[in-house]
Amino acid sequence: MTGMPRENRRFLRACRGLPVDATPVWFMRQAGRYMEEYRALRKKHSILELAKTPALACEVTLQPIRRLPVDAAILFADILLPVETLGLKLRFAPGPSISNPVRTDRDVARLNEATAAADLGCVYDAVRLIRKELGGKVPLIGFAGAPYTVASYMVEGGPSDHYKVVKAMMTDRPDLWHALMLKVRRVTAEYLKRQVQAGAEAVQLFDSWIGALTPEQYRRFVRPHSAWVLAEAAKWGVPVISFGTGTNGFLEDFAAAGGDVVGVDWRIDLDVARRRLGRRPVQGNLDPVLLFSERKALKTAVRDVVARNHGRNGHIFNLGHGILPGTPVENVDFVAKCVHEMTAR
Amino acid sequence: MTGMPRENRRFLRACRGLPVDATPVWFMRQAGRYMEEYRALRKKHSILELAKTPALACEVTLQPIRRLPVDAAILFADILLPVETLGLKLRFAPGPSISNPVRTDRDVARLNEATAAADLGCVYDAVRLIRKELGGKVPLIGFAGAPYTVASYMVEGGPSDHYKVVKAMMTDRPDLWHALMLKVRRVTAEYLKRQVQAGAEAVQLFDSWIGALTPEQYRRFVRPHSAWVLAEAAKWGVPVISFGTGTNGFLEDFAAAGGDVVGVDWRIDLDVARRRLGRRPVQGNLDPVLLFSERKALKTAVRDVVARNHGRNGHIFNLGHGILPGTPVENVDFVAKCVHEMTAR
Numbered sequence: 137m138t139g140m141p142r143e144n145r146r147f148l149r150a151c152r153g154l155p156v157d158a159t160p161v162w163f164m165r166q167a168g169r170y171m172e173e174y175r176a177l178r179k180k181h182s183i184l185e186l187a188k189t190p191a192l193a194c195e196v197t198l199q200p201i202r203r204l205p206v207d208a209a210i211l212f213a214d215i216l217l218p219v220e221t222l223g224l225k226l227r228f229a230p231g232p233s234i235s236n237p238v239r240t241d242r243d244v245a246r247l248n249e250a251t252a253a254a255d256l257g258c259v260y261d262a263v264r265l266i267r268k269e270l271g272g273k274v275p276l277i278g279f280a281g282a283p284y285t286v287a288s289y290m291v292e293g294g295p296s297d298h299y300k301v302v303k304a305m306m307t308d309r310p311d312l313w314h315a316l317m318l319k320v321r322r323v324t325a326e327y328l329k330r331q332v333q334a335g336a337e338a339v340q341l342f343d344s345w346i347g348a349l350t351p352e353q354y355r356r357f358v359r360p361h362s363a364w365v366l367a368e369a370a371k372w373g374v375p376v377i378s379f380g381t382g383t384n385g386f387l388e389d390f391a392a393a394g395g396d397v398v399g400v401d402w403r404i405d406l407d408v409a410r411r412r413l414g415r416r417p418v419q420g421n422l423d424p425v426l427l428f429s430e431r432k433a434l435k436t437a438v439r440d441v442v443a444r445n446h447g448r449n450g451h452i453f454n455l456g457h458g459i460l461p462g463t464p465v466e467n468v469d470f471v472a473k474c475v476h477e478m479t480a481r
Numbered sequence: 482m483t484g485m486p487r488e489n490r491r492f493l494r495a496c497r498g499l500p501v502d503a504t505p506v507w508f509m510r511q512a513g514r515y516m517e518e519y520r521a522l523r524k525k526h527s528i529l530e531l532a533k534t535p536a537l538a539c540e541v542t543l544q545p546i547r548r549l550p551v552d553a554a555i556l557f558a559d560i561l562l563p564v565e566t567l568g569l570k571l572r573f574a575p576g577p578s579i580s581n582p583v584r585t586d587r588d589v590a591r592l593n594e595a596t597a598a599a600d601l602g603c604v605y606d607a608v609r610l611i612r613k614e615l616g617g618k619v620p621l622i623g624f625a626g627a628p629y630t631v632a633s634y635m636v637e638g639g640p641s642d643h644y645k646v647v648k649a650m651m652t653d654r655p656d657l658w659h660a661l662m663l664k665v666r667r668v669t670a671e672y673l674k675r676q677v678q679a680g681a682e683a684v685q686l687f688d689s690w691i692g693a694l695t696p697e698q699y700r701r702f703v704r705p706h707s708a709w710v711l712a713e714a715a716k717w718g719v720p721v722i723s724f725g726t727g728t729n730g731f732l733e734d735f736a737a738a739g740g741d742v743v744g745v746d747w748r749i750d751l752d753v754a755r756r757r758l759g760r761r762p763v764q765g766n767l768d769p770v771l772l773f774s775e776r777k778a779l780k781t782a783v784r785d786v787v788a789r790n791h792g793r794n795g796h797i798f799n800l801g802h803g804i805l806p807g808t809p810v811e812n813v814d815f816v817a818k819c820v821h822e823m824t825a826r
Contacts, residue, residue: 298805303770307778350768350801351750352785384730385749404730405696423695425648433652440697456695460643 144274147208151338151375151397153417153450159442159479160207161472162277164379165458166200167212171465173199183228184220187213193262194269201274203465205472208275208338209266211331213259215281215342218323219290221255222247237293238316239301249319253326260334267335278336280328282343282380283321283361290316299348306357317361325368332372339369340377341395344457347382351389359393366394377419381457387412402456406444410451417450424455427463427471434467438474447479489619492553496683496720496742498762498795504787504824505552506817507622509724510803511545512557516810518544528573529565532558538607539614546619548810550817553620553683554611556676558604560626560687563668564635566600567592582638583661584646594664598671605679612680623681625673627688627725628666628706635661644693651702662706670713677717684714685722686740689802692727696734704738711739722764726802732757747801751789755796762795769800772808772816779812783819792824 146160168174174196177186186192196212216234220226223246225235238244248255266276280286288302289295296302305313328339343362346354362378369376379399383390391398391413398416400409402423410418426437445451453475459468491505513519519541522531531537541557565571568591570580583589593600611621625631633647634640641647650658673684688707691699707723714721724744728735736743736758743761745754747768755763771782790796798820804813 298770300770300773300805303768304773307771307774307782347748350747351753352782353768382727382748385746385753401730402695403692403727408696408730423648423698425643425645426652428645428649429652437652437697460645 143272144207148275150450150452151417155449157481158476159451159453161453161475162206162208163459163468164455166206167196169461170459170463171199187217188258190258190261190265194265197266198269204469208277209270210277211263211279216289217256218252218327221252224290231295234293238290241312244316247319249323252323253330256327260330263331263334263336275337277338277340278331279340279342280324282341283317283324284358285343285345287316287320288345306353313357321361321365325365328369329372332374338375340379343380346380351386354386355389362393391416406441419452419454421456424457424460427467435474438471439478442478488617489552493620495795495797496762500794502826503821504796504798506798506820507551507553508804508813509800511551512541513804514806515804515808516544532562533603535603535606535610539610542611543614549814553622554615555622556608556624561634562601563597563672566597569635577639579638583635586657589661592664594668597668598675601672605675608676608679608681620682622683622685623676624685624687625669627686628662628669629703630688630690632661632665633690651698658702666706666710670710673714674717677719683720685724688725691725696731699731700734707738736761751786764797764799766801769802769805772812780819783816784823787823
């Protein structure tokens, strides 16, 4: 890959707020459906097969690394893998669906907490294989769903418009909710720790659905558990990114949970986010829909994000959410190149 | 209705930031599916029949006034009525669907801008009838969709996950987007003005989907048009409420568009919103999902919103978004009573 040092440490340095030769860039869901190579594999394998077969997970993780000048690789997996090893029946139809959601004390009691993380050996094997294949070219990011997002799937049984069942559990059975979150948070931390032990050089916690909550619900029912995972992760010596969407009403509360880097969505100006986050490194926040635009408009939008960083250290360029299916891969490539050119020091 | 003065001016006074005897309360979608009386009418009539038949629109508007101690009535209508008179084919299946969306110069050119507002005489007749039937008991709020939300339906042809078509038009054909918004904004202003002339005592602009945008997209492609409508409305002598969801990343920008009162969603603490909005009256912001909770939790949540207002003038209690189908009507009643009791001066 032209123009990249053999050992690319931009991403890891930016996570620590250190000076970099150019702003690092990677894309949430950079391994996925928008790539022809991925769609070809998906014709032969289900999402869960790809995620649970180390050679396939490795191949999918590396596809964007071969095609795009990104500064980090992210493990291909699904945030719901631990839900399966916890004992729930997960399928994709095509969205995730759990046929035995968690609703009662008995449901919480019988979750396989002790073995759920250990049973994901396929993921750790994939991490080891990817590290070997990457050969130090770019760092590898491991990840997990944040406790709220994972627990909300477990309780609702799938994606939800309003999270009525989750919120009912929080308000009517707070003891049950916290019992569930205690289990989920321990599994989440162990799952991430094992990824790091296998070779992940950074980890990201995805709280994709946290924006469904009021700030008060977040502080009472979620933050203690996210904070616990993030405090555990802080012990492992790798940078930790805490990403959420819909957090702009309570970004300070969200950031207070922890993480070296806070990921923000596209509904806030990057300079406003940086001001509200103080000295914390920040990741984001191009609108993923803009990747469908023509070059000129796309470049203007990239420049807007870059300019709002005002040349400060501690910025990792990314989208405000994952790459959408149908996104032209050449536009993703164009954005990564723009960021490097615009920020070269 | 017990405990309510014959002429209830709490709502109108709060919109102006004036002292009130208790915080006024009304609920977005207070006339709707969660009420048995409404569902009974819906068995016989479509949504569009209800909205376009003055006697039926009046009946639906009054149903919550009979049942709940709310301090304002809101016209029963649909934000997409002007879309029909603009010349688009609208149906509910069950969500709104437009079979001939606006995509080209020709599509924009042939919108019936000159007659779209005048052709909604059924709405103004409903307003007159409702005012007569209300007999001064509570004020009547008229409303319209904000230009972005209406235009986004017109372009996408229905609700959208990512607003890809709208955003593509903004970035690739800004001239076309602005031409469309100029038409929509003029129709919106005339539609609201005619509601006021027919007797609406306040108006609310609903920008329900504005949170899909980046702050920059909002400032460049939307705010000039919202601001124009809000500046027009400021001339009519009635309070104007500007409501949006997903605005918390750029609430100051949203508020800068205008309106006497800013409506906020549930993803921000009310005290934080008030601080960010300066001296502006604010409307909100109980999480609609909490209306499904048991009484104790519900009361705690209501108290939290009320407490965060710190007894200041200029608060209108409402939800952070509309009442959800299936909400127990007795919980809505309970919340209204709690607000009045907690805030009685």
